[in-house]
Amino acid sequence: KINININGIALEVDQGKTILEAADQAGIIIPTLCYHKDLCIAGNCRVCVVELIGQKRLSAACATPCEEGMEIRTNSLHVRNSRKHIIELLLSEHRAECTSCYKNGNCELQKLASDYKIVTQDFIPLAQQKKYTIDQFSPSILKDDSKCIRCQRCVRTCAGLQGVNALSVAHKGDRMKITTFFEKAITEVVCTNCGQCINHCPTGALVERNYIEEVWDAISDPELHVVVQTAPAVRVGLGEEMGFPPGERVTGRMVEALKRLGFNSVLDTDFTADLTIIEEGTELLERLKKTLKEKDPSVKLPMATSCSPGWIKYIEHLYSDCLEHLSTCKSPQQMFGALVKTYYAESRSLKPEKIVSVSIMPCTAKKFEAARPEMHASGYTDVDYVLTTRELAIMIKQAGIDFAKLPESSFDRLMGQSSGAGVIFGATGGVMEAALRTVYELVTGREVPFEKLNITPVRGSEGIREACIKIENPQEGWEFLDGVELRCAVAHGLVHAKQLMDQIKAGTSPYHFIEIMACPGGCLGGGGQPIPTNPEIRAKRTEAIYAEDEEMPLRKSHENPEVLLLYKNFLGHPLGKKSHHLLHTSYIE
C-alpha cells in the first residue's frame, strides 16, 4: 500500500494503481475518452489530465501510476483550463452536428462538451474543411470518419478484445485516421461485424446500420403480418436503455412493449435455441459415433458451435481450412426465420410473402447473417430485418411507451415457448451447458439430477473454460461411449477463440466439443447491447440470465412442448430431410 493525497483527501491505495483508479476509489470523477475498462491504456486523448504538486507538466491520470507521497489535484484552475482546451481541440476536428447524429444523447464527447460548457470556438473548425468518408456498405456497421476523434478505442477493441485487427491507424499528424487495410470498405476486410468497436466508440464515428424506419413501415402496412423474435440476451439488456440498473430482467415488459408497438405476433428466439440444442446435440452424437465407433477419418472433432455469426465470419476469414469443425446447424435466429415462413405460415394459414420477419438481437453481426445469400431456405428472405437492443429501445421511446409502467405479458404461442436452457444461450458457456443437459439424457436415458443442472465449470468470465463429463452406463445404442470422458471447452471474445483454433489447426485439440461466442460475456455483451459496457455490467447481465433460467418451469431443451410439437407435425425427426433443408447450412471458404 502507498499513501497519496487527492484534492486534500488522504488515501491509501494499492501499489500499481493509476491516479484514475485511485480517484475512483475516493469518489472523485476524472473525465476520460480514450480510456475504457475493457481495453489496454493508450493515454492519447489527454482529457484526464491532472496536476501533480511540484510538477509543471500535467499528467494523464489513466496512464500514471500512483507514487508514495503524491499530491494530486484533479480540479485546479490549470487542470480545468487545459481540459477545456483539449475538449475544444477535439471538437474542432469533429463534425459536431449533434442534433442530427445517431449517437445524439449517448455520446461521450457531447457529454463532456456539455459538462464543461464549451460555448465558444477558439480553434479553427477543421472538420468543416476536411474531406471525409462514410462507409455505408456493411449491413451491420456504419463508419463515419468525420465524427472520429482518433482515441483508438476501436483499434484496441478490434486488436485486444477480438484479435481481428480489421481497424488500424494510418498516416501521421493531421492526416492520421482510423482505417482498414488499404482503406477498403469494412465489407472487404477481415471485419467480423461483431460491433464491439461500436460498443467502445465514444462518439458517433461507429454506429449500427439501423432499420427502424423499415420496420415501422412494415408494421403500418395492414396487408402485412409482422412477426418478431427476441434473442435471449435482449431481455437482460433492454432495461438499461429504459432507465433500469444493469441486471434488471424485463422479459414480460419487453413482450408487452412489442405488442404495443404493433407487431402481429411476439415470439421467442429461445424457442429455436431449444431446437438448436436438439439438432446440434444429435449432430454431436452422430460425429462421436462416426469417429469413436466407426473410425471414419473424414468426420471432424472437436465440433464447434455455429450460432454466433461474428465467430462464423472469423473462422471463414482466418481459419477457412477448419470449417468442417463447425456444426452445420444454423443459428437460432435463422432457424426461426426459416420456420416462420414455412411452419408458422402453414399453421396460421398465412401467405409467406405477406409475412415480415423481424428479429431483436443483442448483436450487429446478426444483421450480416440475415443478409447472407444462403439464408433463403423458406423460399423467401428468412429474416427480413434485424434490430439491435438499442434500436428496439429507440422504437419504444418513439412510440411514447412508459416502459417502467408496463404490465408483464407472455410470448405468443406456436414458437414462443422455451426452456431455461434456451435462455442461457445469452451467456458465454450457455450453449454448451444447454447441450450437455440434453446430450447426457439422450445418451444415458437417465434424468440429469436437479442439483447437477447448473454445469458450473462452463460458467464464469475466464476467457477459456473447460469441462469434462464422464459417461457411465449409457443406454442401448450408445455403449461405445461407456467410460468416455467428453471433453468440452468454451471461449468468448475472438482473441480467445484463436487459442482454441490454433490447437485445432495444429491437430492438438484435446476436445470433443467447443463453444465459441464472438463477444465478451457471450451475446449479453454483444455489439448491439446498451452502451456503456464493461466487465461489471456484463457480470450483472450474466447473473440475470442464470436467474431467468432458474425460474423457468422447464430447464431442458428436449422437454420444450412446442419443439416436440414442431417435430411431430412438421419436421419429422432431428437431422431429417426437412431439418436438413431448413435448419442446416454450409460455410464459405
Ligand code: HC0
Ligand atoms: Fe445470441 Fe443466439 S444466443 S447468438 O448470443 O445460438 O445475438 O442473445 O440470439 O441466433 O438463441 C445473439 C443472444 C442469439 C442466435 C440464440 C444462439
